[in-house]
Amino acid sequence: MSSRASPSAEARDIVALEGVTKRFPGIVANDAIDLSIRPGEVHVLLGENGAGKSTLIGMLSGLQQPDEGRILVDGRPVPITSPRHALALGIGTVFQHMMLVPTLTVAENLALGGPWWQRPRTGELEAHVAEITRSLGISVKLQARVAELSLGEQQQVEILRALLRNSRLLILDESTSMLTPKGIDELGALMRRLVEKGLAIVFITHKLKEAVAFGDRISVLKLGRKVGEIPPERFRSLGEEEIIAEIVALMFGRQNDESDTKERPVGATRTGIAPSLQVTDLTVAATDNEPGLSSISFDIRPGEILGIAGIDGNGQKQLAEALAGQRVAAGGSIRLEGTDVAALSVGERRRRGLRYLTDDRLGEGTVGTFPVSINFFLKQVGQAPLWRGGLERRGEIDKRAADLVREYDVRTPSLRTPIARLSGGNIQKVLLARELAEGAKVVIFNKPTYGLDLANTLASRQRIRDTAARGLAVLLISTDLEELLSMCDRIAVIADGALVGTVDNVDDARTKVGRLMIGLAA
Amino acid sequence: GEVKSIAILTPEEGTDYGWNQQGIDAAKAAGEAAGVEVVVAQGLGYGDVRPTLRELASDGASLLIAHASGYNTAAPEIAKEMNVPVAIVDTPNGLEKGLVADYTLSGHEGAYLAGRLAAKMSRSKTVGVVVSGEPPSWNSQSGAFAQGVKAENPDVKIIYAVIGPAAYSDAAGGKRVTESVIASGADIIFGQGNGSSFGMLQAVETTKAADGGKVYFIDVIGDKSPIDKGFLLSSVVWNIEPVYAAMIADIKNDTFGTKHYAIGLKDNSVELLKTPAIPDDVWSQIEALREDIVSGKIKVEPVYDATAVRALMTSVAQ
């Protein structure tokens, strides 16, 4: 797409981008992008992590200004100077990262933005909300504090807020990442209804199936450039498989989606061997805004992958943290190779081989301002050979970090780069390297591929499979059923802080797990 | 010894109608009289003055007057280090020939007279003592004031109040506390405090006594008549010039550091200020009392300790 023949924006465009370029220190996030967004269309934006999708959205919603190029609204060039301006232009956005105030209630969050002297108009709001939630098939607790909601519920609130604004252009940046399959379908149907009413929608996702199912037009970004577009005419003429093949070719330059459904040879685990991890009656008290765990029991043998399925916010995080020692258990035992570790500290559990790969990469997984090299070893600070007598051995640390960078293919400008500057996928590789370091016996993976692009997702899954193949016991927590089905030996379903059933991953597992997840017997 | 220039160091600016100003004015006057240059280092605070002392000494000052009790550790040390005479306050046993002289000044005799005056003039038979801290030199005046009141009329109540441990510049505190003391019946306030004494003065000016009449203020050390609005009854004024003049003379005679310098009623280095608010007959009685003190008929013992001063008050107040 090097030709910059600026197509004079067609009259039909609500918003058009002409040669928009955005640079950040050391990087061109958007490189001469042309894009037209039309009423009555769902315009899907696809691209790897870091391709520049969110940056583009940032400029449309007034968070950022293009360095070059221009944005046309209704055919006229308009610099979108602030989010307020964007809202006034009728551009409503659901951002990739939560944009709700955790200490305010849902209603207050929805009311945010009115004239300052007014009382928040909650009455008016309620009717309006009821109307929209009905058509969307969701329910929101208006009086609940946002901090008390699960991420999925928060995402619903954000979508609701964007709809409340009566925008002409609705932007959804990875808004399906936290929704249930049913929620996703309902959102898809709603988008359809909205575009039929004449709205324009920009929809960003990493799931190609959603893109094909909901989109009218697809644009693909790669390394900040627009590398291709499938217009509606062509979209309609192709079948799902063909479209996916085309997208994959555009995104990865590869012909086919390296099949991810490669079945794991079940039965590779040696059933005779004693379990590496035995959890009995693990209980965690509920807090004001988080569910607890009630009497969770399971065990995992060496070489086995046990999946935990369930809708987000049902105790997955509590389970992982209780196992890792970051959360106090009210009762029960956790046996690691026979010895109870329930009373041990986080560090001690790790030393004995219990590893936890968190789903919160920036929040707790890394120290964003510290260099990549140090972040590899955050959980080994003070240990030989990287530290001797408490003194840091820079050479040793850099050498080992360089090895890991090579081994795990971490793409970083240098070992000294602050890790927050890496893309999410590369941060994830650092975390993987850290948890799989020598001595691991049991590894808990919490949503290991959340937010990762296809290539990174596949690579991470392969790592996890390899881990199990090396004889480690793996607990894989995920909200993505496909992922669990493609990897696990057994899948347990968690609901309301309890395990409601465990299913062997054989032929009809999908149905059984699905039934358990919606509250039916397997 | 030869005296070319003397230097005086004060913790605050010499514009306070009080301790700092009296010191600086006196040093200037003494210097002028003796024909020596006077260097003034003011507003030095209560921190470390060694740098200033050293600098003044190396600039050739023949005498350093460290005019704050907070300076009485540093100054003798620098005297020895740089071999320059220093004068310090509140350290009677610190004398060293040729090097260190002490001038522990106490206006207690004057404060005693002020106490007599207050007791004579109080309509409510209640007087107040308000201080912003309890350094020894103030204690001795508070104590003597109480003794004076008691000697004049044992039935007069004395209310004592400290604004805060080191509330020297707390003008609002000075006003607040003084108002409370006035409310408890006092119609004459004997006030000691640096910046905070302006707050006391303000309270006196703006608060009526229980009987609806004027409340009067008795000040110490300086003379606030230039800024008075008719509420200043008197002041125990210190004149430090003779002390400094004597120091200069002693350096010249090589007798510096061999004697204590004091101020008192005798040579009028402590004086009770006469204001129009004092009726002539009362004033003549006070003059007579002054004579009695000078002649030794009345003895006023200074009390330096805060606890002892408070005890004096309580016993008076009962």
Added chain:
Amino acid sequence: MNGLFSEVFLSALLFGAVTAAVPLLLAGLGEQMSEKAGVLNIGIEGMMLAGAYLGFVGAFYSESLWLGFLTGAAGGAAVAALMALLCVRLGLNQIVIGIALTLGLEGLTALLHHFQFSRSYPRLPAADPTVIPLLADIPVIGPAFFRHHLLVYLAVLLVVVMSYLYRRTQLGLNLQAAGDKPAALDVAGIDVIRTRTIAVLTTGALAGLGGAYLANVGAGLFIPFITNGAGFLGIVLAMLARGRPVWVLFGALLFGACLSLTTAMQVAGINIPTDVIQMLPFLAVMIMLVLFGRQASLPAALGIPYERGAR
């Protein structure tokens, strides 16, 4: 001795407590607003000093107390404007700038006072009290609480107004969002920088007003360093109050009461060093914290400058 504790004296003590509490109340309310919006305003002592000085100058030359309050508030707000420019707009470190402003205004007001008033020490006449009918006639309580300058009642009223603003208006939501998740406020169409700037300016105006009250009514004059750490007390009050204006009021009254207690005990002849009595309010609060110490609920983005689109 009991004679000393007459009705008049008791009400004077309580009156004094209220007078001492008012500057703390105003400073605390101001600081609270900044903190709510995510700005840690350490420069409040400097703003109070600016308010005290300019408030006094205004009142002295215009011979109107109200004009003095106005100039005082404006003075505090002017210092706050500098803070807003540096810390909110440019995002400089709030602690560095706050301390620098405090140091600078200590020096500057002392300097100005030196050149202007250090020979004359002008003093204002007594402030006219506004007597609340009926209530003012209650023994002890009446003279203590209902014969103050009008500004005192306004300051108390301000507590109600602030509570209302925080709980019931969009402005309250905006402020809280600016402190807890500024990005969310921004994308809702409200300018975070402007919201925080308004909060900081309000803080400055309130602190300046507190300083002006301290100088004009509390002391009736201006002298260098007159605030004596009141601004820092305001910070403590605001943080302890956890976003509730009423608690600032209670805290300010507690400190005021302790100051009066100091006087009362001395007048009663109780021989405890003033240092010890001065420790009482802090001791009380520390003990409360140790006994009931709960999670501090400070805004998540407190002290962190906001930059749109940064990450």
Added chain:
Amino acid sequence: MSIDGASTASATALDATSAAANRRDVLHRLLMTLGPIVVALVIAGCILLAVGVDPLAYYGYVLERGLLSMLGIQQTLTRMAPLLFLAAGLIVAFRAGMWNLGGDGQFLLGAVTSAASAPVLVEIMPVWLAWICAFVIATVVAAAWSLVPALLRAYHGVNEIVTTLMMTFLGTSLANVLVKLIFRDPGTTVPQTRTLPVEERLPRLFDTTVTSGLLLGIAAIVIVHLVMTRTAFGLKLRIVGANPRAAVHAGLSVPGLTIAVFAISAGLVGLAGAVDVVGVQGNVRADWNPAYGLAVIPAVFLARMNGFAAIGFVFLLSVLSIGGESAARRMGVPNHFTLVLIAIVLIVLAIAEYVDHRYNQSRKA
């Protein structure tokens, strides 16, 4: 985008050029410090002009008396000793993300306890041992004083800004009570502790009046810098400071480290008081409070918590305070002007850092 596969190569390349880059960096930092100071002097000079004082003469005295004259530089270096310890203590706390704003209380308690103990100790043991004991006492007392905020923060999550501020009000009063009621020298009329004789204070360096506390202070801040940047312990503290949740996740004992940070920080600040008393002051008077913390806190921030940079800023502060006092006297300006000067310098330095940061960013983009 990312530099594929070149990570190791670029990492080593980076190391090879880092020495030269470092030198350039130091030069740059120096320029970015001196430039703003000149700007600040010009601004402050305008104020001087406004009150009718010749700024050039004023600054001449500041320079001469604070820096260039033999006497002046000695005073400046002596003033630095306690400030360095204070800065060291603050660096530990700030790097670990904890706002120890209770410096004045800790400083005074350290000062008072060392002042009370040193004169007694020198009578029963060798002088050097007495110093060490006095230092230890001051350190322990100040560290213990920080225990309440530390425990409240570690186990109840109570914000330490407010607790340390309150403890500093309390500590100042307590120090006064101690001087007035318990450690009071019976031989003086003024309430103060017994005085440590000049001969028994920390030795002076060579033939000067510079206290050897200066060397201790430099050693302290350099050690703190190295511990914070080169050791496992320092790294742990920095992790806690940069991201407490990551610290929990990494298995660090956050409460334990929090308490350690407060203890070390307060201990060093208490030591600052002890070094000032045992080295220079000799005793503590009631109501003495030099409030050094107020100027050192911003200096530490401007130094970005780097020990070596902090030495530079502390030096600058000392020059300004020693030279400023002298200049004010000679030019007939009230001493308060020094405060204004320091404030302007701090603000302009902060702005310069911002401008520098912006410039770097736009150049990289």
